Amino acid sequence: MAAQPSSTAGRRGARLSRETIVNAALTFLDREGWDALTINALATQLGTKGPSLYNHVESLDDLRRTVRMRVVGDIIDMLKTVGQGRTRDDAVMAMAAAYRSYAHHHPGRYSAFTRMPLGGDDPEFTEATRQAAAPVIDVLASYGLEGEAAFHAALEFWSAMHGFVLLEMTGVMDGIDTDAVFADMVMRLAAGMERRR
Secondary structure, X not given: OOOOOOOHHHHHHHHOOHHHHHHHHHHHXXXXXHHHOOHHHHHHHHOOOHHHHXXXXXXXXXXXXXXXXHHHHHHHHHHHHHHOOOOHHHHHHHHHHHHHHHHHHOHHHHHHHOOOOOOOOOHHHHHHHHHOOHHHHHXXXXXXXXXXXXXXXXXXXXXXXXXXXXXXXXXXXXXXXXXXXXXXXXXXXXXXHHHHO
């Protein structure tokens, strides 16, 4: 009886898709970090060789950009979900807590989210990042803020969240009751929203 050809390579190739590769990259980021993400490193995680990934992604830049866009979308969805049905201080606190939790549970993805500035040279990513402020702006409307005032307030909110998260993640606030400090900071931000009118 003739030996049957091995189908291992075929199964491995069939398993790969752009979606599979992007999902693997997201997992890789949280474990290894942004700077470690390369085509060859990701291919190793997937049990294949680097060249096979190029059937689905054009380059490392293409992969990283796709990952960033996916993370921005996930954050927007998360903020919309936690803010739904909430207003004012309750909504601000819920969004802040969700944002902080995401950063701690997905440090690599969070790093990808903050890698490009709002005014970067990628118009689509720039617009997507600006849209990440939309759920916060919607909540700020319950304080009577709208237009440019709401957008600026959302940027201030994001700046405070990002700064706090970075201090936590780098260990600067080790030994401090960060939960209490965080809650106090968010409530002060919320009180500031009320006064901005």
